Amino acid sequence: MKSMLKKQKKLILTPEQQDAMRRAGRVNARLMDYIRPHVKAGVTTLSIDNLIHSWTIDNGHIPATLGYQNYPKSCCTSINDVICHGIPDEYTLKDGDIINVDITTIVDGWHGDQSETFFIGDVSEQRRAVTQCAFDCLYLAIDALTPGSRVSTIGETVVPEAHRRGFTVVREYVGHGLGRAFHLDPSIPHFPNRQSRIDRLYPGMCFTVEPMINAGSRYTRSDKVDGWTVRTKDGMASAQFEHTLLMTEDGPEILTQTEYGPRKGHQFECLEADRAGEKANAEST
Known part of the structure; x- marks a missing residue:
């Protein structure tokens, strides 16, 4: 991840630049809503990538991942034990899978970046x-951040919550x-470390928060063949969500909020749990 970060002074955006980032975030969020109904059983991850690529180009924008450090596709599709950077291919989604779709769009030179994890059946x-x-x-x-807060606030919030639920936090890959x-400084780790206790998030700074949570061990293994795909070392599931944020004088502003995706407080349910609930309601009736 360090090789991805372009070392420079922390970028404080002007009001005009902030508006440009807001637009990039809105466009990226519309793309996520566009692809949402297509992420389902029976479709290949390559077909998802093709749709994302076509929508982006047809709307006059650029898929940021395509060609980035030789990455071959227009999005990342990370399934089950894949933590991040999964390359779309002929894999057909099936009942029981979870898949993270990570998309980044360049809009008039500015980047919008986000991801969601979807249930398949x-x-x-x-x-x-x-x-x-x-x-x-x-x-x-996001709720823990305030103007000027330390980056470590993120990790100090994420790690105890994940551990409380019996899960672990990936350390090798960060916001x-x-x-x-x-990819710019500052690095946004989802665990506290020395540098994150030094770096602060000032108004005018844009950054991503994208915790990667593993069901088992936090340790990872990289695919030595494709050079991109990162999996959990123990083969257990991993999930991730990501937003692009702008720190303002009033606190963090989410730039990639979708219209149809899950919002703060959303509760994910299994179909099996839904059916059990419906059965219990019917019996009580």
Whole structure:
């Protein structure tokens, strides 16, 4: 991840630049809503990538991942035990899978970046729970931030919550500053470390928060063949959610909020749990 970060002074955006980032975030969020109904059983991850690529180009924008450090596709699709950077291919989504779709769009030179984890059909309770944890950790971290707060506030919020639920937090892959470049300082780890206790988030700074939560061990392994795909070392499930944020004088502003996606407080349910609830209601009636 360090190689992705372009070392420079922390970027404080002007009001005009902040508006440009707001637009990039809105466009990226519309793309996420566009692809949402297509993420379902029976479709390949390559078909999802093709739709994302076509929508982006047809609307006059650029898919940021395509060609970035030789990455070959226009999005990342990370399934089950894949933590991040999964490459779309001919894999067909099936009942029980979870998949993180990570999209980044360049809009007039500025980047919008976000990801969501989707359920495919009826998922296991463990996969539901780790997805819920990743989602809740994202919003707990956002709520903990204030103008000028230390970056470590994020990790100090995420790690105890994940551990309380019996899960772990990935350390090798982190959030990042964002603007005209894809990856900027400061690094945004989801665990507290020395540098995150030094770095602060001032009004005018854009960055991502994207906790990666594992059902088992926090340790990772990288695919030595494709050079991108990162999996959990123990083969257990991983989930992630991501937003682009702008720190303002009033606190963090979410730039990639979708219209149809889950909002703060959302509770994910398994189909099996839904059916059990419906049965219980019917019996009580």
